[in-house]
Amino acid sequence: MCLRVGLVHAVLLTPSAPAKLQWMLRLWLRQVSTELEGRNGLFLVPVSLSLEVSVGKATTIYAVNGTEILLPCTFTSCFGFQNLRFWWSYNSSDTFKILIDGIVKNEKSDPKVKLKDDDRITLEGSVKEKMNNISILLRNLEFSDTGKYTCHVKNPKENYLQHQATIFLQVVDKLEEVDNTVTLIILAVVGGVIGVLVFILLVKKFIAFIIKKTQEKKKECLVSSSGNDNTENGLPGSKAEEKAPKKV
Numbered sequence: 001m002c003l004r005v006g007l008v009h010a011v012l013l014t015p016s017a018p019a020k021l022q023w024m025l026r027l028w029l030r031q032v033s034t035e036l037e038g039r040n041g042l043f044l045v046p047v048s049l050s051l052e053v054s055v056g057k058a059t060t061i062y063a064v065n066g067t068e069i070l071l072p073c074t075f076t077s078c079f080g081f082q083n084l085r086f087w088w089s090y091n092s093s094d095t096f097k098i099l100i101d102g103i104v105k106n107e108k109s110d111p112k113v114k115l116k117d118d119d120r121i122t123l124e125g126s127v128k129e130k131m132n133n134i135s136i137l138l139r140n141l142e143f144s145d146t147g148k149y150t151c152h153v154k155n156p157k158e159n160y161l162q163h164q165a166t167i168f169l170q171v172v173d174k175l176e177e178v179d180n181t182v183t184l185i186i187l188a189v190v191g192g193v194i195g196v197l198v199f200i201l202l203v204k205k206f207i208a209f210i211i212k213k214t215q216e217k218k219k220e221c222l223v224s225s226s227g228n229d230n231t232e233n234g235l236p237g238s239k240a241e242e243k244a245p246k247k248v
Helices: 003-014 019-040 183-232
Strands: 051-054 059-063 070-071 074-075 084-091 096-104 114-115 121-123 136-138 147-155 160-173
Touching: 051 059, 051 070, 070 160, 074 084, 096 121
Parallel strands: 051 160, 059 160
Antiparallel strands: 051 074, 070 136, 084 096, 084 147, 096 114, 121 136, 147 160
């Protein structure tokens, strides 16, 4: 999908493309947007499918006062990028500011910082191995650092298309220890039940083995007893029926 939308977007950005072709492609993009809206219940502008920014799966992260925290951010683009601009903004109930502003020249260049508001912030990103990483590290956390951190990306190669993602940082005095008592009890009970079932199966197999061996011994005794009776009674197949050898 990304490749197809990317190719269509490239044609739409070409001034020499025929008007009829542009009209048909716009119609197709509108249909794609409608399908995505129906599947996900969300309205997505078709062209935004080409540039994506992510701060990870967690929407809220916690950190202890006085420590440091890595705020993750990566981006992807169907068209590649050139002189891509990125910046991090901070927003709380009473404050808004740009923390760091930088640029990525191309796919082979690492991100470079042009402006930084706080010396506690360092850029940890890299484009090596196609990571497109523009994460930042915030040191010596304070309680006032609690708030929304938004990673913005603008790509000139995509007609200055912009996308962003937000993560919420909560600075606390100490991290609450998770009580795993209930989990341990449940695991112990489940493990005990499984152990009992395995023990019952082993006992059942052992008893079945003993019964089988006992029955085999009884059959051997019956066969042996039957042979002795035939010998004593002179029945066919007994020793009494055998003739003595003739003397010459």
